[in-house]
Amino acid sequence: MRADRRFNLAGLGVFAALLLLWELYSRAGGVESYLPPPSAALKALTEPNVARALFGHLAGTLGRFLGGYLLAAALAVAAGVVLGYSRFAYSVSEVIIELLRPMPSVAIIPVAILCLGIGDAMMIAVTIYAAAWPILLNTIDGVRNLDRTLVDTGRTFGLGRVKILWQVALPAAAPYIATGLRVSLPIALILVTTSEMVAGVNGLGFFILDEERSLRPANMYAGIVVVALLGYALNRLFVAVEARALAWKRGLQAKGEA
Amino acid sequence: MPLLEVDALCKSYDGSAGAATLAIENISFNVERGEFVALVGPSGCGKTTLLMCIAGLAAPSGGRVAVKSQLVDRPPPDLVLVFQEYNRSLFAWRSVLGNVLFGLEAKGRGGKAADERARRLIGLVGLEGFERHYPWQLSGGMQQRVAIARALAYEPEVLLMDEPFGSVDAMTRLELEDALLAIWKELGTTILLVTHDIEEAIYLSDRVHVLARRPSRVVETVAIPLPRPRHQVTTRAEPSFMELRNRIYRRIADAG
Numbered sequence: 001m002r003a004d005r006r007f008n009l010a011g012l013g014v015f016a017a018l019l020l021l022w023e024l025y026s027r028a029g030g031v032e033s034y035l036p037p038p039s040a041a042l043k044a045l046t047e048p049n050v051a052r053a054l055f056g057h058l059a060g061t062l063g064r065f066l067g068g069y070l071l072a073a074a075l076a077v078a079a080g081v082v083l084g085y086s087r088f089a090y091s092v093s094e095v096i097i098e099l100l101r102p103m104p105s106v107a108i109i110p111v112a113i114l115c116l117g118i119g120d121a122m123m124i125a126v127t128i129y130a131a132a133w134p135i136l137l138n139t140i141d142g143v144r145n146l147d148r149t150l151v152d153t154g155r156t157f158g159l160g161r162v163k164i165l166w167q168v169a170l171p172a173a174a175p176y177i178a179t180g181l182r183v184s185l186p187i188a189l190i191l192v193t194t195s196e197m198v199a200g201v202n203g204l205g206f207f208i209l210d211e212e213r214s215l216r217p218a219n220m221y222a223g224i225v226v227v228a229l230l231g232y233a234l235n236r237l238f239v240a241v242e243a244r245a246l247a248w249k250r251g252l253q254a255k256g257e258a
Numbered sequence: 259m260p261l262l263e264v265d266a267l268c269k270s271y272d273g274s275a276g277a278a279t280l281a282i283e284n285i286s287f288n289v290e291r292g293e294f295v296a297l298v299g300p301s302g303c304g305k306t307t308l309l310m311c312i313a314g315l316a317a318p319s320g321g322r323v324a325v326k327s328q329l330v331d332r333p334p335p336d337l338v339l340v341f342q343e344y345n346r347s348l349f350a351w352r353s354v355l356g357n358v359l360f361g362l363e364a365k366g367r368g369g370k371a372a373d374e375r376a377r378r379l380i381g382l383v384g385l386e387g388f389e390r391h392y393p394w395q396l397s398g399g400m401q402q403r404v405a406i407a408r409a410l411a412y413e414p415e416v417l418l419m420d421e422p423f424g425s426v427d428a429m430t431r432l433e434l435e436d437a438l439l440a441i442w443k444e445l446g447t448t449i450l451l452v453t454h455d456i457e458e459a460i461y462l463s464d465r466v467h468v469l470a471r472r473p474s475r476v477v478e479t480v481a482i483p484l485p486r487p488r489h490q491v492t493t494r495a496e497p498s499f500m501e502l503r504n505r506i507y508r509r510i511a512d513a514g
């Protein structure tokens with residue numbers, strides 16, 4: 001936890017050295033054209049027409065990601081609370097959950113294309129599907145592990161079921177929900193990018209595959225760099241928000257009580 | 259009409275192998291409005307079980323509980339239980355102030371007046387300066403005081419307390435006993451307090467119900483005629499205090 005706050009000089013050095021090796025090797029003509037030097041990808045990034053195109057694709061990918069991820073969060077938390085609360089609801093859905101959960105989510109893409117056609121609705125649908133699982137399972141866990149005494153505390157202060165849900169069960173399950181959200185974040189980005197590759201007309205996934213097919217590997221790498229940076233930035237943002245929202249929990253962990 | 263009636267209450271727990279544990283055999287007593295009543299009995303005799311039934315958090319196996327003549331079949335309004343497991347009862351995501359405010363919010367009270375009241379109660383239990391701390395930053399005894407302040411902030415007509423001073427050191431314990439008596443006098447709350455400390459039961463209360471070992475029942479009710487206000491040194495030094503203590507002690511030993 002603390003280590004990634006420090007500036008990891010050695011790690012950055014190794015990374016830079018590898019880039020340099022690649023650059024030199026590539027310039028010496030040691031590899032085919034499919035592996036242009038990193039400087040070529042950087043140069044592509046700075047070309048106005050490529051940069052402009054990439055910006056548009058980035059916006060498309062980000063929009064789909066946000067739509068799918070946020071909807072997945074809302075649906076999975078709601079469903080997880082119900083399934084965690086009610087033994088009946090869980091036992092009714094247990095078989096479906098156990099069957100679908102281990103299936104690689106990308107297998108749902110053809111089904112989604114059949115049902116929803118090609119377009120944003122289909123891509124957001126598969127993102128919701130894939131991102132929902134970790135959030136759902138963690139929320140169920142969190143609500144299941146809810147301390148009986150906490151619920152009784154709410155009850156003795158006269159709170160009804162709905163208020164106990166909002167004021168006791170959800171905050172108590174928040175660390176679990178956050179874990180689910182953290183796991184889901186890269187999954188959502190994977191599904192957006194993949195479905196853009198399979199059935200997109202724009203977006204970073206589409207761009208990367210399209211540039212590859214158009215024999216412009218430098219542009220392809222530029223797209224990969226952008227999608228990597230997007231994943232990195234989203235993760236950093238998530239960690240920052242989580243640290244703020246769950247500040248109360250950090251000390252608990254330090255004390256080994258969490 | 260007594261404020262709280264416990265009538266022929268029984269409670270058994272289903273055992274794992276089908277053998278039921280009879281925790282409470284047959285308990286009856288009343289608590290009048292404004293009274294301070296203590297229940298004293300050895301560990302495992304069913305004190306927590308009894309309070310859970312009175313608070314409407316557990317269903318009795320037999321008999322009945324009534325608050326203000328209303329049958330208790332759910333947690334009654336105007337009644338709050340301070341749990342023995344205070345550390346599991348605090349909201350880890352709320353600060354000390356947030357936890358105490360919870361009692362007021364639950365009553366639909368907020369704003370500046372609620373904030374001031376919460377801060378006053380935090381001061382009364384000796385936690386001034388810790389308003390912004392989270393429960394994990396406090397010692398066990400301090401956490402217990404937060405739970406007490408939270409319950410008092412709710413201003414219940416009946417306050418049930420399950421060994422509320424179990425984990426505070428001896429000095430703090432005496433201070434908290436006196437703070438509780440002061441608040442009881444000021445608010446006119448009716449208090450039913452459970453403890454395994456005989457002297458604490460005598461010092462605080464108007465009446466002490468002595469419980470026998472499991473399955474528990476009231477083996478004796480002892481009136482405490484000691485004058486109020488009580489004083490930690492002089493009251494405890496009175497000959498009648500000693501007599502009451504010895505009498506209750508012998509009663510528990512005989513019943514066990």
Ligand SMILES: Nc1ncnc2c1ncn2[C@@H]1O[C@H](COP(=O)(O)OP(=O)(O)O)[C@@H](O)[C@H]1O
Pocket residue numbers: 271272279281300301302303304305306307308472
């Ligand atoms: N949820 C439960 N399930 C089964 N047995 C219980 C449960 N809670 C308490 N008991 C049993 O009931 C008896 C009384 O327990 P309790 O009310 O906690 O006593 P006390 O508070 O006086 O220490 C004990 O023998 C205990 O093992």
Ligand SMILES: [Mg+2]
Pocket residue numbers: 305306307342420
């Ligand atoms: Mg107990």
